[in-house]
Amino acid sequence: MNRYKANQGRLARVAAFWMSAALLLFGCTFLFDQLIGVASMRHAIGGASFLSVELSPAFLVAALLFVGGTAAIFIWQQKPKVADLLIDTESELRKVTWPTLDEVMNSSTIVVFFVLFLGAFLALADVLLTRIVRVILWGGGA
Secondary structure (H helix, E strand, C coil), X not given: CCCCCCCCCHHHHHHHHHXXXXXHHHHHHHHHXXXXXXXXXXXXXXXXXXXXXXXXXXXXXXXXXXXXHXXXXXXXXXXXXXXXXXXHHHHHHHCCCCCCHHHHHHHHHHHXXXXXXXXXXXXXXXXXXXXXXXXXXXXXXX
16 A cells, blocks of 8 residues: 655654554443443353453454554545645644743743632632622621
8 A cells, every 4th residue: 555645744643643543442442341241242252362361252343443443544544635634733843842841830830820819819709709699688697
């Protein structure tokens, strides 16, 4: 199979492939756990095992789905529209000016401080407004 623009966007393609494969693996393990709950899918076929894994119908379904899914992801990434998107994404990310560790720490400190300040302000406003509403509705301090 010819790979569309094989030498371009390699990092973005690899990252997209492995993230998609990891998501697919998560889905297949969830499917396996669900299929194990079905009595007819639980036991190994003829007691067979491979690398200490029982070859049950549940395992075979999940494994075949994972292998087919990873092949489909690879083929999908070779479509010109998808490959061009990944190539363009990588080229744009190379243009980004990434912050230094000091800049990240300073910005994070400021954000955390203002989130705490805003949380305290809103909590105080809530308490005060609750007391004012109680005085107006029930005519006294409750």
